[in-house]
Amino acid sequence: MKFGVLGSGMVGQAIAGKLVSLGHQVKMGSRSATNEKAAAWVKSAGKGASQGTFADAAGFGEIVFNCTAGAGSLDALQAAGAQKLTGKILVDVANPLDFSHGMPPTLFISNDDSLAERIQAAFPETKVVKALNTVNANVMVNPGRVPGETDVFVSGNDAGAKAQVTRILKDEFGWTSVIDLGDVKAARGTESYLHLWLRLLGALKTADFNVKVVH
Amino acid sequence: MKFGVLGSGMVGQAIAGKLVSLGHQVKMGSRSATNEKAAAWVKSAGKGASQGTFADAAGFGEIVFNCTAGAGSLDALQAAGAQKLTGKILVDVANPLDFSHGMPPTLFISNDDSLAERIQAAFPETKVVKALNTVNANVMVNPGRVPGETDVFVSGNDAGAKAQVTRILKDEFGWTSVIDLGDVKAARGTESYLHLWLRLLGALKTADFNVKVVH
Numbered sequence: 001m002k003f004g005v006l007g008s009g010m011v012g013q014a015i016a017g018k019l020v021s022l023g024h025q026v027k028m029g030s031r032s033a034t035n036e037k038a039a040a041w042v043k044s045a046g047k048g049a050s051q052g053t054f055a056d057a058a059g060f061g062e063i064v065f066n067c068t069a070g071a072g073s074l075d076a077l078q079a080a081g082a083q084k085l086t087g088k089i090l091v092d093v094a095n096p097l098d099f100s101h102g103m104p105p106t107l108f109i110s111n112d113d114s115l116a117e118r119i120q121a122a123f124p125e126t127k128v129v130k131a132l133n134t135v136n137a138n139v140m141v142n143p144g145r146v147p148g149e150t151d152v153f154v155s156g157n158d159a160g161a162k163a164q165v166t167r168i169l170k171d172e173f174g175w176t177s178v179i180d181l182g183d184v185k186a187a188r189g190t191e192s193y194l195h196l197w198l199r200l201l202g203a204l205k206t207a208d209f210n211v212k213v214v215h
Numbered sequence: 216m217k218f219g220v221l222g223s224g225m226v227g228q229a230i231a232g233k234l235v236s237l238g239h240q241v242k243m244g245s246r247s248a249t250n251e252k253a254a255a256w257v258k259s260a261g262k263g264a265s266q267g268t269f270a271d272a273a274g275f276g277e278i279v280f281n282c283t284a285g286a287g288s289l290d291a292l293q294a295a296g297a298q299k300l301t302g303k304i305l306v307d308v309a310n311p312l313d314f315s316h317g318m319p320p321t322l323f324i325s326n327d328d329s330l331a332e333r334i335q336a337a338f339p340e341t342k343v344v345k346a347l348n349t350v351n352a353n354v355m356v357n358p359g360r361v362p363g364e365t366d367v368f369v370s371g372n373d374a375g376a377k378a379q380v381t382r383i384l385k386d387e388f389g390w391t392s393v394i395d396l397g398d399v400k401a402a403r404g405t406e407s408y409l410h411l412w413l414r415l416l417g418a419l420k421t422a423d424f425n426v427k428v429v430h
Contacts, residue, residue: 106327110407112316150429155414181414189411192325196404199370199396204430213415214365215424 004029004061006054006076008037011093011137012067016041018141020048022172029057029080058084063091063168070096070115071108074122086125089161091168092116092187093132093140095194104198107191116155116187127161129154130187131169134197136207143174143210150210151177155186179213219244219276221269221291223252226308226352227282231256233356235263237387244272244295273299278306278383285311285330286323289337301340304376306383307331307402308347308355310409319413322406331370331402342376344369345402346384349412351422358389358425365425366392370401394428 005016006029016026027050028038038051050060058064058080068076073094077085096115098108109115116130131154132140139145143152152175154162162180169175181189201207220231221244231241242265243253253266265275273279273295283291288309292300311330313323324330331345346369347355354360358367367390369377377395384390396404416422 101327110326111410112321146429148429179415179418181411181418186414189414192407192410195326195407196396199401199404200394200428203394203396204428206430209428209430211426212429213419213424214361214363214427215419215421 001025002060002062003027004057004059004064005067006057006064006080007067007069008035008041009067009069011140012065013037013041014137014141015065015067015093016049017045018173020045024048025060026050027052027057027060029054029076031076031079054080055084058088061088063089063164066090066092066094066119068094070094071098073115074118077119077123082123082125085123087127089127089129089164090119090123091132091165092119092128092130095133095191097194104195107194110192111188114185114187114191116184116191120157120184127156127158128184129156129158129161129165130184130190131155131165134190134193135210139208139210141173143176145208146210148212149176150212151179152210153179153181153186153190155181155184155190157183216240217275217277218242219272219274219279220282221272221279221295222282222284223250223256224282224284226355227280228252228256229352229356230280230282230308231264232260233388235260239263240275241265242267242272242275244269244291246291246294269295270299273303276303278304278379281305281307281309281334283309285309286313288330289333292334292338297338297340300338302342304342304344304373304379305334305338306347306380307334307343307345310348310406312409319410322409325407326403329400329402329406331399331406335372335399342371342373343399344371344373344376344380345399345405346370346380349405349408350425354423354425356388358391360423361425363427364391365427366394367425368394368396368401368405370396370399370405372398
């Protein structure tokens, strides 16, 4: 399959690298078509990896991952262009973290709204699925870094899109349990969980952790 | 031991009932000393159970539980009076849920503040420990309703108070794993988790669930 990955940071490199390693074609999108981090990634990732602008990557992918920093996500998606994203699944992995007031970060959208909802509202013809934002980038594509079976979540308005993302999470990334939390407003839940995630990071002193929902 | 339990709702009855069943003396506090729900509870709970005003319960307890609805917590604690709470541990079980805009509720304090922080700021001579607000009332006092070992959390500024609450959670309530998340600001994490908890409630269709943190 052909994937677009918006963002060349740690999350983008993890997602894009995993997809290439599985044999997919992946275009990493950045503000500039010659972004140095993306160029370095293309060189190291090898066959199937390419780079371009946000618009290039969005147009290339049958499915597009938003791996930009939350604060830049809407700008990056506007740069990609609604037309390039029309009818496509956008897997939103970003968190609306606000580091401007120091550590720990707060969220610049929360409580009665979420980044995923803002994106869905701005791109009504795109099927936004919030996923994977509750785990560290390395864990996203390698669930085995956390022992046993733990959970990730999908939230979105399109059942078919959630089913397809769930299949990718399971068959490609190796997740064994994916919980459907409901419509895109459920992203309030997984994005607000960041406050707890950050405290657990501090308590556990490792980012290789996750939660298992037991019932 | 002598406990004060502020609140006569589901959470107050669960906590107070468990403490009485363990042989402790428990005074349930309400706005009125003759609150009917509290009276019914005293009758059914039997030996060790009593009722009174918020001030009566706060004065009675060596340790006090805040089991009031979040929206009424600060008023209830003001009614109890700072003097009655001075030097004591206040276990804050409440969540700042705002149902005024319909379902699902939002939080009336969140992101860069928390109910526990507001309480600690208003009662600086009281040792506030946020705990148990991440599980349903029945699970709080009966962790076995969820299979296997799952986690609850403590947050607060006083290490000794957190250690004492942890001991109560383990030895009295039966929790086997209690994670110390740090100072009282960590309550932002466990309170914001309510957004995810509410969505999990919808997805799982039972309140008998909890998370296990795996690392």
